[in-house]
Amino acid sequence: MGGSVEVSGLTKSYGRQNIWRDVSLTFPPGEITALLGPSGTGKSVFLKSIMGIVEPEAGTILIDGEDMVAAKESHRLEMRKKFGVLFQDGALFGSMNVYDNVAFPLREHTRKNETEIREIVMEKLEMVGLVGQHHKVPGEISGGMKKRAGLARSLVTDPEIILIDEPDSGLDPVRTSNLAQLLVEVNTATDATMLVVTHNIELARTMPDNLGMLYRRELVMFGPREEFLLTDHPVVSQFMSGDPDGPIGMSEETDHRSSELFDAPVDYSAGPSGTAVMSRHAGARAIEVLPRQLEPRSGAVRAGQQRHRERVASGGARLYVADDDDKERVAGVPLLGMLARGLTIVGDVFALGLDTARASVRRPFAAREVLEQFWFVVSVSWIPAILVAIPFGAVIALQLGTLTVQVGAQSFTGAASVLAVIQQAAPIVTTLVIAGAGGAAICADLGSRRIRDEIDAMRVMGVSPVQRLVVPRVLACIGAAVLLNGLVSVVGVLGGYFFNVIVQGGTPGAYLASFTALAQIQDLYVGEFKAVIFGFIAGVVACHRGLNTAPGPKGVGDSVNQSVVVTFLMLFFVNFVITTLYLQLVPGKGA
Numbered sequence: 001m002g003g004s005v006e007v008s009g010l011t012k013s014y015g016r017q018n019i020w021r022d023v024s025l026t027f028p029p030g031e032i033t034a035l036l037g038p039s040g041t042g043k044s045v046f047l048k049s050i051m052g053i054v055e056p057e058a059g060t061i062l063i064d065g066e067d068m069v070a071a072k073e074s075h076r077l078e079m080r081k082k083f084g085v086l087f088q089d090g091a092l093f094g095s096m097n098v099y100d101n102v103a104f105p106l107r108e109h110t111r112k113n114e115t116e117i118r119e120i121v122m123e124k125l126e127m128v129g130l131v132g133q134h135h136k137v138p139g140e141i142s143g144g145m146k147k148r149a150g151l152a153r154s155l156v157t158d159p160e161i162i163l164i165d166e167p168d169s170g171l172d173p174v175r176t177s178n179l180a181q182l183l184v185e186v187n188t189a190t191d192a193t194m195l196v197v198t199h200n201i202e203l204a205r206t207m208p209d210n211l212g213m214l215y216r217r218e219l220v221m222f223g224p225r226e227e228f229l230l231t232d233h234p235v236v237s238q239f240m241s242g243d244p245d246g247p248i249g250m251s252e253e254t255d256h257r258s259s260e261l262f263d264a265p266v267d268y269s270a271g272p273s274g275t276a277v278m279s280r281h282a283g284a285r286a287i288e289v290l291p292r293q294l295e296p297r298s299g300a301v302r303a304g305q306q307r308h309r310e311r312v313a314s315g316g317a318r319l320y321v322a323d324d325d326d327k328e329r330v331a332g333v334p335l336l337g338m339l340a341r342g343l344t345i346v347g348d349v350f351a352l353g354l355d356t357a358r359a360s361v362r363r364p365f366a367a368r369e370v371l372e373q374f375w376f377v378v379s380v381s382w383i384p385a386i387l388v389a390i391p392f393g394a395v396i397a398l399q400l401g402t403l404t405v406q407v408g409a410q411s412f413t414g415a416a417s418v419l420a421v422i423q424q425a426a427p428i429v430t431t432l433v434i435a436g437a438g439g440a441a442i443c444a445d446l447g448s449r450r451i452r453d454e455i456d457a458m459r460v461m462g463v464s465p466v467q468r469l470v471v472p473r474v475l476a477c478i479g480a481a482v483l484l485n486g487l488v489s490v491v492g493v494l495g496g497y498f499f500n501v502i503v504q505g506g507t508p509g510a511y512l513a514s515f516t517a518l519a520q521i522q523d524l525y526v527g528e529f530k531a532v533i534f535g536f537i538a539g540v541v542a543c544h545r546g547l548n549t550a551p552g553p554k555g556v557g558d559s560v561n562q563s564v565v566v567t568f569l570m571l572f573f574v575n576f577v578i579t580t581l582y583l584q585l586v587p588g589k590g591a
């Protein structure tokens with residue numbers, strides 16, 4: 001029998017917007033449950049809360065007795081291995097073809113060899129009608145095909161709990177019916193607990209054993225289909241009939257809450273051959289007949305359905321109906337002030353930095369991904385880094401050259417300009433370029449993956465995005481910073497030499513002599529040390545903003561902008577701290 005999911009007192013807000021509050025319900029193990037509700041009522045947020053990828057402020061979600069809300073992320077990764085999840089748009093990994101997408105959970109979590117994996121993958125692909133299309137990447141297939149591929153991927157590990165977000169979106173009516181039938185067959189074969197979020201009235205009427213509805217920040221009703229589908233609750237019956245007249249309007253905010261219909265007298269009478277018939281005399285909707293439920297094509301008995309009918313017959317399945325008191329006054333968590341939000345981001349970046357450092361010494365180590373990312377960051381950064389290094393070295397050389405002449409210390413020009421380039425200019429220039437070019441691209445890449453639900457899909461499949469995505473990118477930024485720091489130092493020093501010796505008429509001997517007299521090997525080390533730290537900061541900030549991108553293309557743009565600005569601010573602050581410490585701890589040569 002499938003896993004149990006018990007939700008109790010769940011409340012979620014985004015800033016001031018309360019999405020829903022005090023939601024309590026239990027999904028009976030092995031049964032199919034559908035969660036309905038008008039657009040924007042928080043169905044997807046609810047599904048993501050169950051997966052442990054959205055954090056509710058209050059309440060518990062017990063998965064086979066373990067609380068997902070209270071669990072640490074490392075334990076959540078384990079708990080999520082019980083789940084198979086189909087996201088709204090499939091959430092396929094864009095860099096892999098359909099076959100590799102479907103094989104992904106098996107390669108991650110089982111010791112099966114490629115032959116065994118192939119057998120399972122092809123079986124699931126055949127089930128969803130995608131054999132022959134499996135070599136295509138997600139960009140080459142239709143929305144409906146992505147959905148079916150996502151379903152195949154969610155089933156390969158034989159999950160105990162299957163969560164499905166809008167199975168009908170992007171599908172024509174016939175394929176929607178086929179998919180509903182397929183889900184019934186899957187439930188028959190696996191006895192998994194299934195939760196389907198949908199707007200599709202036909203699907204809601206014919207597939208689930210239980211239904212619930214979210215509306216105006218609360219769970220309006222939850223219970224067995226036999227009662228839910230025959231209710232005269234104004235909100236539920238309007239939604240199920242698709243009637244434009246009633247309490248549900250165009251927008252949640254302006255919908256009025258009418259209890260007129262709810263209070264109207266109801267007349268139940270026996271329906272044909274085991275179904276119940278209800279007529280309501282409140283005017284709008286008249287007769288509703290309990291629709292026939294989808295059955296497995298093979299004629300097999302669906303164990304979940306059997307248990308459900310027994311529960312209903314014994315009176316063990318009760319319809320929950322929310323009180324009609326006005327919940328509108330529920331306030332969300334107040335928006336944090338600008339300063340608090342800034343501090344929260346810095347704290348989160350710090351936490352991600354620690355997680356990254358810990359994960360970088362854990363297996364598996366994605367060496368290939370590190371190399372690919374390193375190559376990418378270097379390839380987009382090295383030309384701008386050199387082009388910035390030349391004028392930067394020249395400006396430092398000219399400024400210091402002029403100054404040393406003014407104070408009569410021209411013989412120290414070489415040391416001053418070389419140290420300024422190696423210790424200050426090179427690490428800063430290098431990292432600014434890495435943050436602006438490589439970091440921005442990393443942030444945009446992760447942000448796009450986030451809005452396509454790829455990151456959530458990864459977490460739901462029990463794979464840590466920190467280990468898989470952040471560690472390689474941060475290591476790549478550090479490697480690129482060290483390499484480019486060396487390159488920028490050389491270019492900057494040569495530029496300085498050119499301007500001090502050739503343009504300003506200094507002598508090469510004095511230039512080099514001052515350098516060897518005042519500089520020491522630690523000066524070189526501190527430059528490279530800074531490059532490591534700055535590369536780490538640029539990588540972590542870019543990944544943090546990418547992974548926390550708000551929905552939509554604007555969210556990606558905002559994240560890239562924030563990534564660059566936050567990196568710059570942190571770089572200059574950390575540079576100040578390191579320089580101060582270095583000057584205190586390492587006495588200058590000859591001091």
Ligand SMILES: Nc1ncnc2c1ncn2[C@@H]1O[C@H](COP(=O)(O)OP(=O)(O)OP(=O)(O)O)[C@@H](O)[C@H]1O
Nearest residue numbers: 014019037038039040041042043044045046550551
């Ligand atoms: N990451 C987020 N940050 C801020 N607000 C969010 C976030 N995710 C969702 N919301 C808000 O939560 C509300 C519920 O969104 P959700 O996607 O769960 O609705 P839904 O019922 O699934 O809608 P639909 O049926 O149209 O998909 C919306 O107002 C949405 O703007």
